[in-house]
Amino acid sequence: xxxxxxxxxxNKERILEKWMQNQLSDAALRDDLMTNDELQRQxxxxxxxxxxxxxxxNYDNIYDTDFEQVxxxxxxxxxxxxxxxxxxxxxxxxxxxxxxxxxxxxVEQRQDDTSMLYREIMQLNTLLDNLxxxxxxxxxxxxxxxxxxxxxxxxxxSTPVIRVWDGILALPIIGTLxxxxxxxxxxxxxxxIVNTGSNIAILDISGVPAVDSLVAQHLIKTxxxxxxxxxxxxxxxxxxxxxxxxxxxxxxxxxxxTKASLASALHLAFSMTNLxxxxxxxxxxxxxMR
Amino acid sequence: MIVMTKDTMEIVxxxxxxxxxxxxxxxxxRIGMSLVNQTKLITAASELVRNMLKYASxxxxxxxxxxxxxxxxxRLTFKDEGPGIPxxxxxxxxxxxxxxxxxxxxxxxxxxxxxxDLKSNPGEGTTVTVIHWKNGR
Amino acid sequence: xxxxxxxxMGPFLLVTIQIDLYDRLALTLENDLINMVSQTGARGxxxxxxxxxxxxxxxxxxxxxxxxxxxxxxxxTVVVGMQPAVAITLVELGLTLQGVYTALNVEKGMELLNTxxxxxxxxxxxxxxxxDDRND
Ligand SMILES: Nc1ncnc2c1ncn2[C@@H]1O[C@H](COP(=O)(O)OP(=O)(O)OP(=O)(O)O)[C@@H](O)[C@H]1O
Ligand SMILES: [Mg+2]
Numbered sequence: 001x002x003x004x005x006x007x008x009x010x011n012k013e014r015i016l017e018k019w020m021q022n023q024l025s026d027a028a029l030r031d032d033l034m035t036n037d038e039l040q041r042q043x044x045x046x047x048x049x050x051x052x053x054x055x056x057x058n059y060d061n062i063y064d065t066d067f068e069q070v071x072x073x074x075x076x077x078x079x080x081x082x083x084x085x086x087x088x089x090x091x092x093x094x095x096x097x098x099x100x101x102x103x104x105x106x107v108e109q110r111q112d113d114t115s116m117l118y119r120e121i122m123q124l125n126t127l128l129d130n131l132x133x134x135x136x137x138x139x140x141x142x143x144x145x146x147x148x149x150x151x152x153x154x155x156x157x158s159t160p161v162i163r164v165w166d167g168i169l170a171l172p173i174i175g176t177l178x179x180x181x182x183x184x185x186x187x188x189x190x191x192x193i194v195n196t197g198s199n200i201a202i203l204d205i206s207g208v209p210a211v212d213s214l215v216a217q218h219l220i221k222t223x224x225x226x227x228x229x230x231x232x233x234x235x236x237x238x239x240x241x242x243x244x245x246x247x248x249x250x251x252x253x254x255x256x257x258t259k260a261s262l263a264s265a266l267h268l269a270f271s272m273t274n275l276x277x278x279x280x281x282x283x284x285x286x287x288x289m290r
Numbered sequence: 291m292i293v294m295t296k297d298t299m300e301i302v303x304x305x306x307x308x309x310x311x312x313x314x315x316x317x318x319x320r321i322g323m324s325l326v327n328q329t330k331l332i333t334a335a336s337e338l339v340r341n342m343l344k345y346a347s348x349x350x351x352x353x354x355x356x357x358x359x360x361x362x363x364x365r366l367t368f369k370d371e372g373p374g375i376p377x378x379x380x381x382x383x384x385x386x387x388x389x390x391x392x393x394x395x396x397x398x399x400x401x402x403x404x405x406x407d408l409k410s411n412p413g414e415g416t417t418v419t420v421i422h423w424k425n426g427r
Numbered sequence: 428x429x430x431x432x433x434x435x436m437g438p439f440l441l442v443t444i445q446i447d448l449y450d451r452l453a454l455t456l457e458n459d460l461i462n463m464v465s466q467t468g469a470r471g472x473x474x475x476x477x478x479x480x481x482x483x484x485x486x487x488x489x490x491x492x493x494x495x496x497x498x499x500x501x502x503x504t505v506v507v508g509m510q511p512a513v514a515i516t517l518v519e520l521g522l523t524l525q526g527v528y529t530a531l532n533v534e535k536g537m538e539l540l541n542t543x544x545x546x547x548x549x550x551x552x553x554x555x556x557x558x559d560d561r562n563d
Binding site: 141144145152180183187 | 326359360425426427
């Protein structure tokens with residue numbers, strides 16, 4: 001009597017054929033994301049690996065080295081599919097339709113020995129279920145990566161450094177200032193200070209909803225880093241309620257130059273760089289407009 | 291947790307510090323760590339080898355590239371057989387130093403890396419393990 | 428023995444640190460610099476660290492020492508060209524280089540020293556511009 005592995009090996013082409021059919025018949029599968037040739041190649045590779053592992057008699061531990069190739073390929077497929085925008089269903093169906101094909105072939109081959117068939121199906125069930133859990137795990141991880149990358153991109157976009165004057169930079173911060181964001185703000189600001197040779201940076205926090213001691217700490221760090229580089233940092237946009245919280249929380253900002261508005265910060269920056277802005281008297285007529 | 295690359299360096303003299311730092315840089319560059327994160331990790335590493343030299347007259351460092359939960363990072367393990375630290379909580383405080391220094395090394399190193407672990411047995415030695423992930427979190 | 432060269436530029440001394448300092452080299456530099464300040468009567472010291480990629484607490488302490496010692500001999504110290512990554516790291520480490528002036532580059536460092544010197548020559552005794560201009 002042939003072992004399970006031998007039966008499967010002998011019918012490999014049939015399994016592959018059925019599996020391909022199963023996959024392609026799923027109306028939901030998007031052929032815009034992947035060619036059939038590619039799918040075929042991928043599936044064959046996967047099946048080869050699986051049969052090799054099963055031939056060693058290992059049906060339950062997919063984390064064993066026997067399965068390394070299978071799990072690697074599977075992770076690879078799931079991650080790629082997550083990135084390419086496949087749905088969870090499409091990704092999950094990959095292993096589940098393999099299970100169906102394998103079982104169909106076994107049923108054909110084992111018509112004379114149902115108790116054997118039962119045992120085999122149970123074993124393969126467990127194995128392929130484990131593989132399908134792995135698929136989902138990796139798929140979700142892939143999606144998480146995408147989200148993380150987008151988060152990074154958003155915080156990158158939302159912290160523009162503006163050159164308001166020769167030697168003066170302004171950085172309006174909009175939204176919550178957490179530690180990851182502070183990191184981005186600091187890096188952008190300091191790099192821009194180097195690039196432009198600016199002596200003064202204005203950090204405007206009018207768009208920051210609340211300042212607690214953690215946010216204050218982030219601000220203080222940014223100011224300290226700016227000073228270490230040899231530039232000065234002014235914090236502007238301190239609203240009344242922010243001033244209140246700062247005092248109530250006992251946060252010490254006495255070493256930091258703060259201003260209520262961006263305009264007055266700019267004013268201070270001018271005087272620090274010995275610049276003066278004056279109104280020119282061009283029309284000496286009656287002053288109708290101010 | 292999977293260890294992808296591993297290396298060990300003996301640190302016995304101050305001249306070993308610079309090559310060691312370069313090796314840490316090599317490891318972090320290999321996994322594509324950003325410059326700021328590299329600088330943080332190397333600075334922390336520098337503090338820890340200095341302590342090893344100063345208080346335990348040297349030891350060894352294990353450098354590893356590790357992968358865990360789809361994250362890649364560099365793990366450094368500093369092992370010495372020096373006098374050990376009697377009061378770890380005290381040593382971890384900003385400003386605590388028995389070497390008439392700034393007392394910034396240990397607490398500063400902890401702030402610079404993602405994961406920090408210190409084990410010390412007086413009379414037996416000290417082991418500090420730090421991990422810094424590729425994207426710094 | 429390896430040494431870091433010190434350049435005299437008018438009333439100032441300029442040191443450009445281009446290699447990773449190991450401890451003995453850093454201590455030698457501290458020594459050489461202080462001797463040079465005393466020999467030349469220099470009024471300012473510029474330390475260019477624009478190519479230094481790592482400043483740990485040891486290096487930080489050397490910079491602080493140079494500044495304190497120079498000040499006793501009536502010379503100010505400006506550390507110039509610190510890289511962004513180094514600045515961010517130092518803040519996290521908790522080292523703020525108290526008593527050391529900083530500038531973006533050598534040119535700005537010189538400007539800063541010149542104003543400080545000018546102030547001193549006019550016998551102005553207000554040290555820093557910090558407190559007085561906060562409210563308007
Ligand atoms: N490997 C070690 N073996 C024994 N004692 C140590 C070791 N590392 C640190 N210590 C002890 O912990 C104290 C705090 O260390 P930390 O690095 O924070 O400060 P420091 O080395 O004294 O000063 P700094 O690092 O700022 O120059 C040291 O003074 C020393 O007593
Ligand atoms: Mg130390």
